[in-house]
Amino acid sequence: MTKGNPLFVDSTKLQTDSIGVNIELTNLFLREGESAFIKVTNEKGQVNRTALKYLEQDNLAQGQLWLFHQQKISYQFYITKGEDVLFTTDLLESRASYILQHQWQPCFKMSSKEKVKKAAISKKPKNKIKTQTKSNESVSKGVERVSSIMAKWGF
Amino acid sequence: MSIVSVINHKGGVAKTTTSINVASSWAKMGKRVLVVDLDPQASATHSMFGKEEFKKTVFDVLVNRVPAKEAIVHAEEFNVDLIPSELLLSGCDIQLAAFYGRERILKRALDEIKDEYDVIIIDCSPSLGLLTVNALLASKEIIIPICPEYFSIKGIELILDTIKNIRAGLGHKVKIKGVIITRFRNRKVIGRVLEDVKEAFNIKVFKSYIPDNISVEEAHHNHLPVHKYAPRSKGSIAYRALSKELLNDEG
Ligand SMILES: Nc1ncnc2c1ncn2[C@@H]1O[C@H](COP(=O)(O)OP(=O)(O)O)[C@@H](O)[C@H]1O
Ligand SMILES: [Mg+2]
Numbered sequence: 001m002t003k004g005n006p007l008f009v010d011s012t013k014l015q016t017d018s019i020g021v022n023i024e025l026t027n028l029f030l031r032e033g034e035s036a037f038i039k040v041t042n043e044k045g046q047v048n049r050t051a052l053k054y055l056e057q058d059n060l061a062q063g064q065l066w067l068f069h070q071q072k073i074s075y076q077f078y079i080t081k082g083e084d085v086l087f088t089t090d091l092l093e094s095r096a097s098y099i100l101q102h103q104w105q106p107c108f109k110m111s112s113k114e115k116v117k118k119a120a121i122s123k124k125p126k127n128k129i130k131t132q133t134k135s136n137e138s139v140s141k142g143v144e145r146v147s148s149i150m151a152k153w154g155f
Numbered sequence: 156m157s158i159v160s161v162i163n164h165k166g167g168v169a170k171t172t173t174s175i176n177v178a179s180s181w182a183k184m185g186k187r188v189l190v191v192d193l194d195p196q197a198s199a200t201h202s203m204f205g206k207e208e209f210k211k212t213v214f215d216v217l218v219n220r221v222p223a224k225e226a227i228v229h230a231e232e233f234n235v236d237l238i239p240s241e242l243l244l245s246g247c248d249i250q251l252a253a254f255y256g257r258e259r260i261l262k263r264a265l266d267e268i269k270d271e272y273d274v275i276i277i278d279c280s281p282s283l284g285l286l287t288v289n290a291l292l293a294s295k296e297i298i299i300p301i302c303p304e305y306f307s308i309k310g311i312e313l314i315l316d317t318i319k320n321i322r323a324g325l326g327h328k329v330k331i332k333g334v335i336i337t338r339f340r341n342r343k344v345i346g347r348v349l350e351d352v353k354e355a356f357n358i359k360v361f362k363s364y365i366p367d368n369i370s371v372e373e374a375h376h377n378h379l380p381v382h383k384y385a386p387r388s389k390g391s392i393a394y395r396a397l398s399k400e401l402l403n404d405e406g
Contacts, residue, residue: 007288008324012256019326098326101319 008097013069021100023052025061025077028104030054033081036061038100040075042068052077067096077102158265158275159332160294164313166281168302169337171198172371173394174278175233179380180398182234186273189227189236191265193290194280195245202375203230203237212241216264217289218250223264233380236272248284257285258325262293283317291321296330298401300337301352303344311356332404333359335397338367361404363397366390 013019023038030036036052052061067073073096079087087106094100161174171194178188192199193213200209209228215221216238226238251257265275277290291297299314311334322328334352339345345364352358365371368390374381381391 005320005324006252007283007285008320010325011254011258097323099323101323 009070015068015070017069018066019069019096019098021065021067021096021098023050023063023065024099024101025052026059026101026103028054028059028061030056030061030079034079034086035081036077036079038063038065038075038077040065040067040073042096043072070095070097075100077104079106156269156273157296158269158277158294160277160279160290160297160329161300162279162287162290162297162314163299163301163310164281164283165302165305165307165310168300169365170281170300171202171278172375173298173300173335173337173365173397174276175199175202175235176371176374176380176382176394177398177401178235178274178276179233180382180395181274181402183382184398184402186402187271189238189268189272189275190230191238191261191275191277191290192240193244193261193277193286194240195242195247195286196280197240197242197244199278200237200239200241203233203378204228204239205378209239209241212239212244214241214244214247217244217260217286218247220260223268227268232378232383244286248286251285251289258288259292261289265293283313287317288321288325291317291329292325292327294329296332298332298335299358300335301348302338303336303348304338304340306348306351308351308355311352311358315356331358332401333361335361336364339364340367359404361397361400363393363400365393365397368393 010019025036025038028036036054038050038052040048042048048065048067050063050065052063054061072093074091074093076091077089078085089102089105090107092102161170163170174190178190182188190199190203191213200212209226211221211226213226216223216226223238227236228239229235230237251260254260256263261277269275277294279287279290297314297318299311301310315331318329318331336345336348349360352360366389368388370385370388371381371390371394374384374390377384381388381394385391
């Protein structure tokens with residue numbers, strides 16, 4: 001998408017006007033129980049979230065947010081199941097226009113925050129049986145997740 | 156009522172020829188048709204009127220805010236109305252750039268007269284600038300003429316990108332009515348184009364292909380629609396079939 005090509009900037013809108021931004025996450029295949037949402041952060045750090053409606057026949061998830069015209073935003077799509085975040089996209093950047101379209105592609109990089117968390121967990125002493133079983137549980141969950149990723153993306 | 160832009164960023168693919176001949180065929184079928192010449196080279200205007208000059212043109216409509224009604228002339232031989240163009244239009248991007256609502260000037264101008272027509276055809280210039288953006292914002296749909304002998308995937312991609320940007324940046328959705336094969340010399344070449352257009356882009360290709368035909372060129376120099384200049388020529392028959400096909404294609 002063009003980043004502010006003046007030819008395609010609405011001259012009747014000011015940067016302080018809010019516009020209804022149609023959000024489209026394309027090429028998406030959701031399984032039962034999974035849902036998609038988007039998190040948008042604007043220049044001032046204000047966060048907006050909305051669930052996207054999945055249209056199975058179009059492999060598309062859709063939603064709408066009101067954002068300031070042409071304001072810089074960063075955004076990220078999430079695929080969730082219940083409480084769990086299964087996948088996210090990279091953190092993406094754009095300017096708010098009438099459509100925010102992204103072709104689904106999961107991100108496999110860990111954010112530095114997550115890395116720190118993981119590191120902290122692995123440093124914990126292993127002598128408590130309870131945590132041991134817990135971590136075993138999360139390992140098997142993790143394996144399940146990885147194999148579901150592999151099945152989903154054909155790795 | 157529909158407003159159609161004939162668009163391709165390439166020159167010489169028969170945008171103008173298709174606009175004026177289809178317009179005239181539709182008029183012959185009883186439709187009230189207006190052609191808007193939006194190309195600074197004014198080939199639609201010259202093709203219909205020769206060297207005649209006009210007091211008011213599409214330049215005045217866009218830059219001087221003259222009501223479209225005042226710029227309309229009737230092309231007797233084609234039996235269609237025309238908003239003529241002139242070379243001055245080539246510099247209008249700079250003048251328009253400062254206008255509030257610069258991308259919807261044509262749309263607003265046509266809104267005032269569109270009820271008087273069944274179809275409005277906009278003959279676009281090959282460049283991508285505010286003129287073309289104005290054409291697209293005024294249009295519900297576009298048709299893309301393609302010359303199979305020098306067809307390029309890149310050309311189609313450029314048009315699709317433009318449509319996407321119009322939707323994202325300006326909130327207007329334009330429908331791609333389809334691709335028209337023009338000036339073909341060799342049927343074999345068409346097959347390849349069909350595959351590319353249909354498979355790569357999922358765009359409809361109209362079945363009435365227009366052959367390269369000397370009568371089409373001669374009609375242009377004689378300021379006549381081909382159906383009048385040489386009614387039985389291959390070019391005339393093809394344009395008539397295409398005009399019917401386009402009219403019947405609703406959706
Ligand atoms: N089917 C055809 N057979 C022969 N000549 C054609 C045909 N279609 C267009 N031409 C000629 O090709 C030239 C370019 O066509 P034109 O319609 O002006 O293209 P564009 O508007 O895309 O630049 C013109 O001289 C026109 O008369
Ligand atoms: Mg032309």
